[in-house]
Amino acid sequence: MAGAGIAGLTLALALAKFGAQIVVLERNSAISEYGAGLQISPNARHALNHLGLDQTIADCSFEPSGIDVYPDARQSPLLTLELGAAVRQRYGAPYVVMHRADLVETLYKTCRRFANIDIVFDAQHWEANSEGPALSINVQAAAQRRQGWAFALIGADGVHSHTRNNLLAGPPARYTGRTAWRALVPIAALQSHLAIDRTSMLLGPDFHLIAYPLHQRGQFNLALFINAPEPQTRSTPTPSLGRNTSQNPRLAAVMAAVADQWGAWPLYTVDTQKWFEGPIGLIGDAAHAMEPFQAQGAAMAIEDAAVLAPLLISQPDAATAFAQYQNARQPRVRQVMRTSHANGQIFHMHWPWTIGRDMAMKAQGPTGHFRRLDWLYGHKVAQSGQNM
Template sequence: MGTPRTIYISGAGIAGLTLAHGLAKFGLQVVVLERNSAISEFGAGLQISPNARKVLDNLGLGEAIAEKSFVPEGIDIFPDGRAEPLQTLTLGSEIADRFGAPYAVMHRADLVEVLHAAARRFANIDVVFGVSDIAVQSQGGAVTVTAAEPDGKTRRAQPFAFVGADGVRSQTRTDVLDGPEARYTGKVAWRALVPPDRLHGSVRLDRTSLLLASDFHMVVYPLPHRGAVNLALFTQEAQSDLAVLDQRAPRVRAKGNRRLEAILGAVGDGWTPWVLSTVELENWHKGAVGLIGDAAHAMLPFQAQGAAMAIEDAAVLAPLLAASPNAEHAFKRFFALRHQRVRRVQEVSRRNGKVFHMRFPSKLARNAVIRMEGPRGHFKRLDWLYGYDPGGSD
């Protein structure tokens, strides 16, 4: 037996830690470099669809995820201030039976902590916090990594591969692969967590709620493990206004929409804005350096698949890095297996954003389709997404 391959990963978020866990199970040595001094994950809730949950379950994390997540019974859709849902999409046990895993919601930080706790149990995973000045040189199929550690020492290594899992603002993408900066989409996510009693009578807390209106929409779902309800309000904002977003509340027309008025009143000035940017690349690698997750393909969150795509990426890339003759071969195969699927999810997410924000008269046709498809129409429509097996070749 030779010395195990060593993989360096930049970023201890969902993408990086899921990949680290997968690589460690194949016996590889893994070093995760994280610029923050501790686990730090911005945001609030996220949705874990069956395609992502199957990966996490296969890594042995199903029980830990179940303890810190919640399975909604359905999605209530409320267009234009309707008193009753236009449609309730079925989730719960039925979607789990159909796709082999549940559709759950949880706090983003809880998922990262589950992944980090799992990584700590592996002797062949080293997560190094507080690093700076990460430099990567790739030449002739070889890669050299240097980084400054918190104690002032310089770490230098020549790993089998270097993976940029460093998010939408990825320095690996821009500095090492000479890729583009992320592109602003014109949309902003306003996030908040509120105690459940503040929303009493406004939404059902055994379900997710989707409120649709012209130019904005809102997603609401409970996070019982946190004793909170997650709210995400998506608006369209001019780029010239981005610098002052944190100085004001979101601007939405709520007059006459009692449910929306109640929710906005419950949050008050507790919103945190997050600028939504996307990344589209025709190449995710150069030599022994590659990208996964948002660093490679950040997308709009309107199909709730950003984290899921990162988790799928990790499941596909880990065995390739374990078995391929060299890193470049692994990254080329990874791109071939993932690129078209990710592009399709990006396009669906973009299209959903337009559908959610439709004006009259287009929204009449949208509402008619939602009603006609019924509570289980999304099962067939999203079979390609939720039924995906990351171990296959789709």
């Protein structure tokens, strides 16, 4: 396994529960996760619960009661989309928010309890050579070189995947024309402007802002998405919203609270039909990095792991397992990618198109999003690798 992020650690844990021997290769010297907030929808939570993580995630996450939608500088929400108890009742699992690092740490600590999971840090370079079903892997980790044979190599190494680009000759990631600016600020700094029991979504021309409380950390997670022709870098000090800030007191309060503490994260996507070749395959962002406008990137990686693990265990060779996994996952993932892209277009609309958008959102009511997304949130991955 290449990559000790959400995709790699979830798959390692799922495989370990079947008794497989797993080696996870991680480029960094320790577990690290750049970023801030993460949304875990019911479809992902069901898969994590199957791994025995329900209570651990509950202890380090927060369940918002709804989403307040503020289009175009409105001072009161256009509507509040229900979450909380309504989600639990409809889908049998909660919709929660948490810090991304807390999920990675939870997965890592759980993996450490399994003697059949070996995590190799400082794995700066690896090569794989396959002859039929046989796969030899050479790893340069710190000052040591390791060599061995494996049933499969799974690239869970992210959007700029070495496995995809170099071992499978796949396409590079494509910049979307948008950059995410992320920050964490104390709840006290914004509690008079944003609800502390709900998610807030501010919509404007060419941008939108998502904010939700991480009560375990005493912070608001903020994610500001802006159209940007060229990728912004983490060294860029602050995002610019021009007149949008001065005309929107709530947005102005957020910008003032963060000041120059934003971190820029250019958004890239991956579009490839080829998720495997022989005993080498891809999961998560390495296979299908998507725009984050349905908050399903991590969820799709978690579902990938839940589908792929039992197939790798039950099939006679890795190529057969990967073929079945690809056939099972690609249609759903592509539907999520299309939904995410459409959301980005809708969120960033200009007047007068926003008039129709806002009327449609108001007309759907506080639970209309459930009917639209039942196919997504109501999805469960069975332990057999098939859909329930």
